Amino acid sequence: MEYKSTRHTKYLCNYHFVWIPKYRRDLLVGEVTEYTKEVLKSIAEELDCEIITLEVMPDHVHLFVNCPPRYSPSYLANYFKGKSARLVLKKFPELRKYTGGKLWTRNYFISTAGNVSSETIKKYIEEQWEKENEKN
Secondary structure (H helix, E strand, C coil): CCCEECCCCEECCEEEEEECEHHHCCCCCCHHHHHHHHHHHHHHHHCCCEEEEEEEECCEEEEEEECCCCCCHHHHHHHHHHHHHHHHHHHCHHHHHHHCCCCECCCCEEEEECCCCHHHHHHHHHHHHHHHHHHC
16 A cells, blocks of 8 residues: 655545445345446545445445545545435436435445554554653
8 A cells, every 4th residue: 555645645544434225135236236336436536535445245335445634534435325326326216116215324334444553553652752751
């Protein structure tokens, strides 16, 4: 994984999202799977996010992305889910009858991931404190 840059920021903000269709139905199959992948890729491009891994399973979606820090994780989850639902349901309106008109549940899972562990960061910060105290 590489660090990304904006004009004023160097970052590595990796998020793993998982969400499911309403009632956890096996709706994401065949053409729906392929179109959902295309839609999620275009949304990632629009947000300047890099998809690390994307899997659309029959009853859930895994999306692992590196996104700029200007977006909160909850914003990203809701944007990916909201826009993808509108576009997928527009192309496949027959899915509405299985989900009560909404494609995704309101729920989602998120996990952050970086290139170092929390323990490594904690140790680094403690060492910086010790170095500063040694100077004084």
